[in-house]
Amino acid sequence: MSGSSSGDPPGDSGGDDRERSAANPGRDPSAGDAESSQPRGDRGRADADGGVTIEDDGVVRWFLETDDENVVLVRDVASSVALVAVVGLLLFAVSGLWPPLVAVESPSMEPNMHRGDLIFIVDDGRFVGDGSVGDTGIVTMQRGEESGYSEFGNPGDVIVFRPNGETATTPIIHRAHFWVEDDERWVETKASEEFVGDATCEEIVSCPAPYAGFITKGDNNPSYDQLPGSGARTNVVKPEWVTGKAMYRIPWLGHVRLTVDSLLGGMIAPTPTAGAPLQGPADPVTTASAAGPGAPGPSVGGGVAGAAGLVGLAAGGAVLAAGRYRS
DSSP states (O other): OTTGGGSSOTTOOHHHHHHHHHHSTTSOTTHHHHHHTSOHHHHHHHHHTTTOOHHHHOHHHHHHHOOOHHHHHHHHHHHHHHHHHHHHHHHHHHHSSSSOEEEEOSSTTTTTSOTTOEEEEEOTTSSOOTTOOTTSOOOOHHHHHHHTOEETTEEBOEEEEOGGGOTTSOOEEEEEEEEEOTTOOHHHHTOOHHHHTTOOGGGOTTOSOSSSEEEEEOTTOSSOTTSTTOTTOOOSBOGGGEEEEEEEEESSTHHHHHHHHHHTTTSSSOOOOOOSOOSSOOOOOOEEEEESTTOSSSOBOOOOSHHHHHHHHHHHHHHHTEEEEEO
16 A cells, blocks of 8 residues: 555656756756757757857857868968958058069069069159159169169169050060150260160161150160160150069069969960061060969969968969069
């Protein structure tokens, strides 16, 4: 009779429930059943994501904190793109040009610039030196000798310009030697005999000068760009043909831009087009390629885990945005 006097049928767990309720007076007895009913897959996903779920934490927090491999990859790529954009904006803010970097293609500016160098260029109106010509912002070699202003080992500015103003040709990066006025017989008045030899004004198409502008020359070339046989194939350089001036040199990094362009067959930057026939063998000219995202002009410079990888990718984006230029 002892079994029936308990008041509970055999196997009844009511006593256990009451004991649990007494031990946890604020707990809903059904909570345990609700927890046990949670799908194992949901708990597994929450654990795999470090306890972060879209339902509980929202899409933004989940995207930023989840450990899901696919999301982590997208997050890293987005961070790299953002870093490239920040670097590009900073360079543009300082330079005033896009792209702000050029990769040197040829040796005519040696020993002050070498093929594969990456050159940081700025708008010709920025960082103006003493003795600049008018409102051009450019100091010629002639004026630099007088004022003591120099860039890249010699007096005067090194400028980037379009030969004859043609946008389809690869820009040239050479030094501005002196300024000539309209109709000036510059071969007789300002040119160095070392760089013109026995040539006379009558033998040179650009003499007398058809308009005011710059006479230019590669530091490693034996003659001015405006003489017959010059690889630059250009007339007197008008100020509006100048697209920038060189400020700093980063050795070797421009090879990245040049290599990519050679693999793509010149699709990133235009290849030089033939100019008018000139007498004698052509001197080498220093050309440059643009570097940076979406840049068709001068050239600049990865997937490595962590911060080093992001910096590498940013540098790579900068290099590829750089343009290609002749020297």
